[in-house]
Amino acid sequence: MKILVVGGGGREHAIIKALKKSPRVTEIFAAPGNGGIAADAVCTGIGAKDLEGFTKFAQENAIDFAVVAPDDPLVLGAVDMLEAVGIPCFGPNKAAAILEGSKVFSKDLMKKYNIPTAEYNVFDDMEEALKYLQTAPIPTVVKADGLALGKGVTVAMTREEAVAAVKECMEDKVFGESGSHIVIEEFLTGPEVSVLSFTDGNVVIPMVSSMDHKRVGDGDVGPNTGGMGTVAPNPYYTEAVAKECMETIFLPTMKAMNAEGRTFKGCLYFGLMLTEKGPKVIEYNCRFGDPETQVVLPLLESDLLTVMEATAQGKLAETEVKFADKHACCVVLASNGYPKAYQSGYPITIPADLDAEVYVAGAKLDGDVLKTSGGRVLGVTAIGDTLEEAIEKAYAQAANVTFENAYCRRDIGARALRAKEEVK
Numbered sequence: 001m002k003i004l005v006v007g008g009g010g011r012e013h014a015i016i017k018a019l020k021k022s023p024r025v026t027e028i029f030a031a032p033g034n035g036g037i038a039a040d041a042v043c044t045g046i047g048a049k050d051l052e053g054f055t056k057f058a059q060e061n062a063i064d065f066a067v068v069a070p071d072d073p074l075v076l077g078a079v080d081m082l083e084a085v086g087i088p089c090f091g092p093n094k095a096a097a098i099l100e101g102s103k104v105f106s107k108d109l110m111k112k113y114n115i116p117t118a119e120y121n122v123f124d125d126m127e128e129a130l131k132y133l134q135t136a137p138i139p140t141v142v143k144a145d146g147l148a149l150g151k152g153v154t155v156a157m158t159r160e161e162a163v164a165a166v167k168e169c170m171e172d173k174v175f176g177e178s179g180s181h182i183v184i185e186e187f188l189t190g191p192e193v194s195v196l197s198f199t200d201g202n203v204v205i206p207m208v209s210s211m212d213h214k215r216v217g218d219g220d221v222g223p224n225t226g227g228m229g230t231v232a233p234n235p236y237y238t239e240a241v242a243k244e245c246m247e248t249i250f251l252p253t254m255k256a257m258n259a260e261g262r263t264f265k266g267c268l269y270f271g272l273m274l275t276e277k278g279p280k281v282i283e284y285n286c287r288f289g290d291p292e293t294q295v296v297l298p299l300l301e302s303d304l305l306t307v308m309e310a311t312a313q314g315k316l317a318e319t320e321v322k323f324a325d326k327h328a329c330c331v332v333l334a335s336n337g338y339p340k341a342y343q344s345g346y347p348i349t350i351p352a353d354l355d356a357e358v359y360v361a362g363a364k365l366d367g368d369v370l371k372t373s374g375g376r377v378l379g380v381t382a383i384g385d386t387l388e389e390a391i392e393k394a395y396a397q398a399a400n401v402t403f404e405n406a407y408c409r410r411d412i413g414a415r416a417l418r419a420k421e422e423v424k
Helices: 010-021 050-061 069-076 078-084 094-101 103-112 126-133 160-169 239-259 291-301 306-314 385-400 414-422
Strands: 002-006 027-032 063-069 119-124 139-145 151-158 180-188 193-198 205-206 215-217 221-224 230-231 266-275 276-283 327-335 358-359 363-366 369-372 377-382
Touching: 002 010, 002 050, 010 027, 010 291, 010 306, 010 358, 010 377, 010 414, 027 050, 050 078, 063 078, 063 306, 069 094, 078 094, 094 103, 094 276, 103 119, 103 180, 103 239, 103 276, 119 126, 126 160, 126 180, 139 160, 151 160, 160 180, 193 239, 193 306, 205 239, 230 291, 230 385, 239 266, 239 276, 276 377, 291 358, 291 377, 327 385, 377 385, 385 414
Parallel strands: 002 027, 002 063
Antiparallel strands: 119 180, 139 151, 139 180, 193 205, 193 266, 215 221, 230 327, 266 276, 327 377, 358 377, 363 369
8 A cells, every 4th residue: 555644753754664564555655754754755845734735646646545644734624635535544634623723622622511621711802811811820821722833832830921921922923823812721730641542433542641751951941842752651641540531531522523523533632631630631632742652653563554544434443453561762862952043954873773763853865864954853762661671771772873963851751750659
């Protein structure tokens, strides 16, 4: 089978490497792909938001199955467009992708169907929002309604920060039209857990849970990034917590979307906080998370293509989805200075005998030389029988991958190791 994967980051590289294991896959194309992905797929250079471009490419190249990975094309209706020309897809259609495309929609859905989440208020008038903030509980969370490259959320620890966040969205239009509507919500506390799941609208099959590390510096300090590393599974996500989440969040969300005429098929990402009052939804994503995918898919023992096809066809109930009873750790190597100013264009050395998976995000080919081209350059993922083993191995192997200006956090997984002691 000929496969098209839409996207060009580390997440897409992980998806492509997992799909390559399927004996039925003969060729994989990426739109656009990147310099590292070029080792595992044919990179078309077609932008992930060029829906007409990659749909035409898929038709002309007799693509048998497409995987739309990033949020933007999903929210724009990429799956609808591909399916309209007869190409089966993994991913939600436009009507279902609104679950991530509009935070106002997702909050209202949770309220309507009693799915646990933070208390919230919605504003489309800046003066009303600022008036509300005069007496609102602090800390609080300010969210732009639409997609904002993962940067439309501000956890405001002071009233001044909250006011600045509202003005950034609604007055300065930093996030464009995404900030025309905003959500101001209750500040929750507790351990965070990411759970990716396969759902075909009939059943929900959670993948291995994971723990992300968003802040740029050790000890979770500094600005938020797209993710500096991950571990899986997340020690806080016990069997009891998993059962409660299935009953109060996962199944109710799938049923709510069905009731709204927006059946969700694809990867539904649950961003959860385990509060004193039980698990609550922080956010939904309508696709695989990045870099969570880089620790979850390496643990998948089932054939990913088969699972994705079953998801698209509504046949998940009769399909085995099995994960290894092991642990994974991904350490992200970034360009020093990220997420602010950084230099790029440096050659990357990846040993051929590396005992780990390398998922490339921000790199391009200059002739035959792979060079850095982004803030988050690549992720090094290792698997172990224990969490300690996976972490140790990931750092040992990451030390063998080199480029000038490389930076990584030195404490990926440290919080998870402490959590293992807490939940004993």
